[in-house]
Amino acid sequence: xxxxxxxxxxxxxxxxxxxxxxxxxxxxxxxxxxxxxxxxxxxxxxxxxxxxxxxxxxxxxxxxxxxxxxxxxxxxxxxxxxxxxxxxxxxxxxxxxxxxxxxxxx
Amino acid sequence: xxxxxxxxxxxxxxxxxxxxxxxxxxxxxxxxxxxxxxxxxxxxxxxxxxxxxxxxxxxxxxxxxxxxxxxxxxxxxxxxxxxxxxxxxxxxxxxxxxxxxxxxxxxxxxxxxxxxxx
Numbered sequence: 115x116x117x118x119x120x121x122x123x124x125x126x127x128x129x130x131x132x133x134x135x136x137x138x139x140x141x142x143x144x145x146x147x148x149x150x151x152x153x154x155x156x157x158x159x160x161x162x163x164x165x166x167x168x169x170x171x172x173x174x175x176x177x178x179x180x181x182x183x184x185x186x187x188x189x190x191x192x193x194x195x196x197x198x199x200x201x202x203x204x205x206x207x208x209x210x211x212x213x214x215x216x217x218x219x220x
Numbered sequence: 221x222x223x224x225x226x227x228x229x230x231x232x233x234x235x236x237x238x239x240x241x242x243x244x245x246x247x248x249x250x251x252x253x254x255x256x257x258x259x260x261x262x263x264x265x266x267x268x269x270x271x272x273x274x275x276x277x278x279x280x281x282x283x284x285x286x287x288x289x290x291x292x293x294x295x296x297x298x299x300x301x302x303x304x305x306x307x308x309x310x311x312x313x314x315x316x317x318x319x320x321x322x323x324x325x326x327x328x329x330x331x332x333x334x335x336x337x338x
Contacts, residue, residue, distance in 0.1 A: 115282070147324050149265070156315060156328040157257075157265060163322060200265050204323025207279040209255075209267040 116141050118201050120212035126220040133188040135215045137179075137201035146184040147202045148177060151214075157200065161186060193219055222246040224316045224329035231335045232306055242299040242316030242329055249297035250274070253319035256290060256301050258312035259331075266312070269301065270319060283309075306336045 117140040127133045137146060148161040159168040161177035164184065174189045188195055196219050201212040228240040240256070256268040269290040270279045278290050289302040299316055313333050317325035 145323075149325075151265075156331055157325075158328070159324055159326050162324045162326075168326075202265075202267075202323075202325070207270070207277075208281070209270070209323060211265040211267065214264045 115208055116143060116203060116205055116210055118203060118210055118212035120199075120201060120215050122215060123213065124216040124218070126218040127188075127191040128220040129191055129193065131191045131220075133191050133195075133217065135186045135199055135201075135217070137184045137186075137212050139182045139184070139203060141205075142181045143203040143205055145203070146177070146179060147204075148186050149200045149202065150197045151200065152197045160199070191219075222318065222327045224318065224327060226314065226316050226329045226332035229314065229332035229334045231337065233338050234306060234308060234336055236306055237302070237304045238306060238334060239303070240301040240314055240316075240332060240334070242301075244297045244299065244316075244318075247318070249292075250294040253321065254290075254292060254299045255317045255319050255325060256299075257315045257317055257325060257328075258310075259315070260309075260312040263312075268314070271299070303334070306334075308336050310334065311336045 119138045145164045149157040150160040151157040165177045176187045198214045198216045200214045223245045225243045232238045255270040271290045287305045291300045313331040315331045316329040318327040
């Protein structure tokens with residue numbers, strides 16, 4: 115099973131600050147998906163196929179990466195971006211999630 | 221509008237069984253794979269099982285193999301998860317999700333809580 119390790123586990127950013135969340139895979143994967151989850155709510159697809167924004171996601175978000183290293187970047191942090199973000203991969207009919215990154219407002 | 225509505229959760233004793241259901245609407249259910257994803261209290265997301273659009277293929281995480289069974293009734297647009305020999309570590313909110321084919325979970329239900337405790 116491919117293990118996904120996200121870093122940092124938690125972080126705080128000021129409004130306007132650039133934010134980068136990293137997801138490292140234990141073996142090479144073809145693409146990465148990202149989800150946003152707010153307290154008490156179901157997760158939402160946020161970035162799919164490594165770099166494509168889901169419907170309604172602001173363009174200050176971007177995704178990149180290949181092989182074993184992927185990232186989600188926010189170009190300019192906004193209050194509404196406070197949430198937990200999870201990466202997720204699919205391979206060999208098994209799906210795994212990263213442990214999550216809790217993003218808070220500083 | 222795509223809707224996924226889970227039901228069937230609650231409190232169950234260790235070793236007992238429980239069956240979750242997910243009623244789907246707003247899309248052609250028989251065209252999509254479906255999956256269950258769970259989240260233990262204050263923990264991260266964990267994929268549980270996936271079923272193909274026609275039910276011919278099923279996949280499970282190792283920790284539930286032999287205990288859980290995912291199934292579907294395309295005539296009723298309903299997804300199921302039969303959970304047997306439940307353990308305390310199965311305590312979680314269980315989400316029904318749609319799988320459009322690129323490994324993404326693109327729609328999620330509101331979740332149903334399952335608590336395994338004596």
